[in-house]
Amino acid sequence: MKDRVPLRSAADLMDATFHAKWMDRESIGPAARAALRDILTRFATDGGPIEIAALGAGAASVPELDARDLVYVDAGRIVLAYPWAGTPTDFVVVLPGGRERWACCAIDALGIAALRQEPVTVRTRCHHCGERFELDVRPDGPVGLPGVMAWVGERGDLRGKACTSL
């Protein structure tokens, strides 16, 4: 199948659009950065969704974070903050100590170990056969399962939905 499915490298996927999007995100100020740090910590610690009103002063930065696609807001709650999802997805990430959290998609699940600089276990299912499997991921990369392939979907207007798979 590898010979017939179009393969992209990480370098291919980090194209001009990717870099432009991140340059825009990097224009946010200190208050928004601090708010995002707090939101990401809350997702990891307590899970989501997060009531915006519970963020205190950080609540004022949420529209800016939402506009730059760093979080997704619905009905006064932050329902996802990449890589975390506040509602069930096919990607369960088990943190050290056993806490289970949902990741938005396959790439997000793979990136959590690098974000937190600690090992995690990703529980998901094969898009092809439906079989459930686990993948251990360390901050420097996945352990084992070298034959697993990832599908990197275009998020586009699909915000709020998981759109990649393993």
Place this chain on the structure above:
Amino acid sequence: VAEWWVGSRAAGAAATLPEAFRLAAAVFGDRLRRLIGA
């Protein structure tokens, strides 16, 4: 199988696990960590 593998998903592309992790590490281990001052 390849046709189904592509056609049953949102538009996008396949990546090997190491390449998918490289992308994930660049996004979350590098860009996002710098953004939040981790």
